[in-house]
Amino acid sequence: MxxxxxxxxxxxxxxxxxxxxxxxxxxxxxxxxxxxxxxxxxxxxxxxxxxxxxxxxxxxxxxxxxxxxxxxxxxxxxxxxxxxxxxxxxxxxxxxxxxxxxxxxxxxxxxxxxxxxxxxxxxxxxxxxxxxxxxxxxxxxxxxxxxxxxxxxxxxxxxxxxxxxxxxxxxxxxxxTDTPPALVPADDPTGWLGVDLGIVNLAVTTADNPADLDARWSGGAVTARRKRNRILRSVLQKVGTKSAKRKLKARRRKETRYATDVNHQLSKTIVAQAQRTGQGIAVEDLSGIRDRVRLARTQRHQLHSWAFAQLRDQITYKAQAAGLPVQVINPRNTSKTCHRCGRCDPANRPSQALFRCRNCGWSGHADHNAAMNIAALGHRSYRAAQSTGPKAATPLTAS
Known part of the structure; x- marks a missing residue:
């Protein structure tokens, strides 16, 4: 590695x-x-x-x-x-x-x-x-x-x-560096820690308590600071002087360091969660999300201003250094599929935070549900790779 x-x-x-x-x-x-x-x-x-x-x-x-x-x-x-x-x-x-x-x-x-x-x-x-x-x-x-x-x-x-x-x-x-031999998770899908990446909640795992999600890596200090940085940039860009441009350059580097630091803290926490229980880590692949997703104007800045690929890479190398297997999963349909019954329906998610299955009636935090689906896909992808060689996990489809 x-x-x-x-x-x-x-x-x-x-x-x-x-x-x-x-x-x-x-x-x-x-x-x-x-x-x-x-x-x-x-x-x-x-x-x-x-x-x-x-x-x-x-x-x-x-x-x-x-x-x-x-x-x-x-x-x-x-x-x-x-x-x-x-x-x-x-x-x-x-x-x-x-x-x-x-x-x-x-x-x-x-x-x-x-x-x-x-x-x-x-x-x-x-x-x-x-x-x-x-x-x-x-x-x-x-x-x-x-x-x-x-x-x-x-x-x-x-x-x-x-x-x-x-x-x-x-x-x-x-x-x-030498990569430690990977631990083999249990056959049950709970042997994998699913990680759902997002805008409102930077990362949600299957080990998180859904009742505490709004307070962790979410709309609190991280989002408030990003909003403050955006306002400061806007003011300096309107000024347009040489001094303002120098300050913009310094702020860009400061914001980059801040995002890297938060990603390091977050990835370290996630790997520690998996290491305590000997679980593998399944993380979603958000490559190309900026080209695929259409968002309201108020959300575009949030999508474009966070280094999701950096967070995924940090989780991957820290997990490998700890001897934990990692699976990078296609996140298609994971946010609108019920992890309990497998029903895929856009109406299952009436709001950003709430998931309510129209088939079995299960309800809970939407990001936590997505993390459960990612964990199941990680298990499936890992077992497929063990039996037939490298193979991408099959995206969840409507049932």
Missing amino acids: KRVVVVKLAPTREQYLALKATLKLCNAGANMVARLAQTTLDRRPFALQKQVYAHLKACGLSAQPAIRVIKKVADAYAARQANLANGNYGTPGSKRYVKVFGKPIMFREHAGQPFDDRCLSWQIDQSTVSIWSSAGRLRGVGFVCAPWQLKLLADRKGESDLVFRDGDFYLHATVD
Whole structure:
């Protein structure tokens, strides 16, 4: 299992200036390569290397950093091509599609730069790194991190990204960790913890008490803070001055950190619930929900402002680290199907919070009912995968 460990560098003033100059040089070289890549059909790293390697060396880049710059450009164009093919920039021939396709990719002056083990080495026992720079090899660059991060970094190999953010330097190191053997849940569907993700309630599990749902990760502090942030953004956007734009940028980063923190707390709570009982976790897949769902204007901001994919990914990697199996489930019809009798009917949900089955008469919290359906689908998908190999869970249908 891959994890990304983020550590903060503590360079001296000379090292700090050298690192800034290094990023500036690398991204200037990347922009040169990107302009060439825009005019050629063969954007593979080796093909680009044959054309620009000598130019990058002449600009002051050493051999290995030059290769990493070329690879960064090739990866950026591959990602753009995948987005174009998937329709993320509109249909071919549309104004947005043509604009993206016809414009070379450009990198910010201090955009992140990947370094491999030839360019960067770690001295874990001394909490320092040695890194290539445009001013020569920088040795003894200190870094600070938590003890658990040091433990993960001890056996790392491969690439690390140098990132400049808010006036500080960070290293994003990718590490491979051993995944504990997954626990096998009981045959009964209650051996799975279903997780329903949503707007009003960020996450509801089968272990939650339906009577307490309105107070947990819901319309309280989280929603109130998101509403306050939206009002502040609206005010600053109307002002439009340089100072307002700087404040908008700072608020965006602050809101991102807040959402990440809440998702970490929520995912940690969910995994702890499953770990106490040895259950597997079934979580719904909300990929593409922004394109599929039509909402009232007042709800659109809530849908677009929360990182549901990040929450799902955090639940997944934390569960795997704890040795718990995870199933990602298609959520189709889970919110309007009765978990007790299986009746699927849009009229089963007269309001956002209430579920009342028109067939068997069961009533309760709608999100808790959806979580029960997701748990059942997780059980079904897991057993199908155990007997016949990987297989997606069958969505619930009307009966």
